Amino acid sequence: MAALEEASAWARESVLVSARHRPLSRRIVEWLFSRWFMHDRFQLATDEDWGRRANFRVAVAHHERPEAWKLLEEWTRQAAPAGMDLDVFRELPLDALARLLREAPEHHQSAARLLMLPLPELIAHFGQSQLLRRIERVARDESVAQKVSYSIKPGPRAICRALDLLVEWPEARPALRALLCDFSLAEGVRCELLDRLFVQDRAMVLRWALVAVRYPDNALLVRFVLECAAKQPEPGDRPLFLAALRGEDDEARATALEGLFALGESGAGWCDRLISLVHSSHERVRLCAAACLVREGMREWLPLLREKVLEVPESAMRLVAIHWLGRVDAEGSRPVLRQLLAEAPTGARGYYHPGADEAAWALSRLGTTEDLSVLLAATLRGTCSPRTDRELEYHLARQEGRPTPEVPPPLSQQSSRRLLGL
Numbered sequence: 001m002a003a004l005e006e007a008s009a010w011a012r013e014s015v016l017v018s019a020r021h022r023p024l025s026r027r028i029v030e031w032l033f034s035r036w037f038m039h040d041r042f043q044l045a046t047d048e049d050w051g052r053r054a055n056f057r058v059a060v061a062h063h064e065r066p067e068a069w070k071l072l073e074e075w076t077r078q079a080a081p082a083g084m085d086l087d088v089f090r091e092l093p094l095d096a097l098a099r100l101l102r103e104a105p106e107h108h109q110s111a112a113r114l115l116m117l118p119l120p121e122l123i124a125h126f127g128q129s130q131l132l133r134r135i136e137r138v139a140r141d142e143s144v145a146q147k148v149s150y151s152i153k154p155g156p157r158a159i160c161r162a163l164d165l166l167v168e169w170p171e172a173r174p175a176l177r178a179l180l181c182d183f184s185l186a187e188g189v190r191c192e193l194l195d196r197l198f199v200q201d202r203a204m205v206l207r208w209a210l211v212a213v214r215y216p217d218n219a220l221l222v223r224f225v226l227e228c229a230a231k232q233p234e235p236g237d238r239p240l241f242l243a244a245l246r247g248e249d250d251e252a253r254a255t256a257l258e259g260l261f262a263l264g265e266s267g268a269g270w271c272d273r274l275i276s277l278v279h280s281s282h283e284r285v286r287l288c289a290a291a292c293l294v295r296e297g298m299r300e301w302l303p304l305l306r307e308k309v310l311e312v313p314e315s316a317m318r319l320v321a322i323h324w325l326g327r328v329d330a331e332g333s334r335p336v337l338r339q340l341l342a343e344a345p346t347g348a349r350g351y352y353h354p355g356a357d358e359a360a361w362a363l364s365r366l367g368t369t370e371d372l373s374v375l376l377a378a379t380l381r382g383t384c385s386p387r388t389d390r391e392l393e394y395h396l397a398r399q400e401g402r403p404t405p406e407v408p409p410p411l412s413q414q415s416s417r418r419l420l421g422l
Helices: 003-005 009-018 025-046 050-059 065-077 094-101 105-113 118-128 130-146 159-168 170-180 186-199 202-212 215-232 233-245 250-261 268-279 284-294 299-309 316-328 334-344 356-366 369-381 388-400 416-420
Strands: none
Touching: 009 025, 009 050, 025 050, 025 065, 065 094, 094 105, 105 118, 105 186, 118 130, 118 159, 130 159, 130 170, 130 186, 130 202, 130 369, 159 170, 159 186, 170 186, 170 268, 170 284, 186 202, 186 416, 202 215, 202 233, 215 233, 215 250, 233 250, 250 284, 284 299, 284 316, 299 316, 299 334, 316 334, 316 356, 334 356, 334 369, 356 388, 369 388
16 A cells, blocks of 8 residues: 555556456555545546546446446536547446446447447347347458458457357347358357357357368367367267367367366277377377376376476477376376476566476375475476466365365366467
8 A cells, every 4th residue: 555655646547447357455445446536536637538538447447336436427428528438338337338328328329339238228229130230240340350461450349249249149149150150251250259159058069060070161160169178078078079089180189088088088999099099190199198098097108298298398299298197197297297396497577487387286186295395486486377376275275174176277278269369
């Protein structure tokens, strides 16, 4: 608080806005809001353009407070004749925004055009058929923007809301299915649709992928669905994993192996398939197959993983090998994992040593006091990313017998959007 007292009003505004998404002491948040309400907002208002936006951001972030809501109503009425950028309201819940814009009906048209109103109000404004056309037009405009070179054409501002509506609105499902099957639509747009739909209707995405896997042009999108499923696989995902395993896409095969491993696939046929895959020319497939064989008791394939771990740190497959070693042989490879953390250089400017997080995840599950010491030392040196705080919490909770949620392996948390460069 002493440091914030000495900071500028702009700095305090930034911290106050971020308090909505970052854990801050309630006492500090209350003090910051009171300071802004009594003093800082007047100082910010001296900058007519940026200062007004800054004040709007604070009021939107804390709109549940009566004082902030009254200011929003007042400022919206005042700004209506002079024009107002509705982007400052994007963090506001749609029902709250609709209630606020009733005080400034001049902006209702703009909010509807940006799809920034609740679905019933959008239907009342456009009509169902016109709204569907509007949503589809926004999706296709975004597709054009993604395809043209050098970002010549900016994407439509309403794209996120349009994609949400395609997934959430039952009447939009026919249009959604048509867009997913349209090869002329940019892969990035189809990927975003699949990402949202996977949360809303996982079964539909799996059905789509089982058909899409037959068409080579869908390869990247099928990989995306496979990665989404492999992060937290369910029994219903098994047919898709098996279909990918029968296919010719090696990246899809490797991801399918991860998913089947997590589902506990076993049996003689499974082992026979793994024996053939462990001789694949694709390195990631080999490593995944070797890890699956080790879990099946064929420990003669363990050196394949350990040798890769000892390679140069910049090797991408080294990270995959560390990931699997921590899952199938953490106990036996404890010295190697500890050495990885001990020798990893200190991170700087958001960069963390490849493999350090994977080693920390494995050690946090072994649970000895010595493992905890290694984790603490690596954390203090900045070797691991901030996610290691969760590993320490998990480790301590296990020691104390407290229930705590499992922390997924780091490799399974990597965003699948990297496949499409998003």
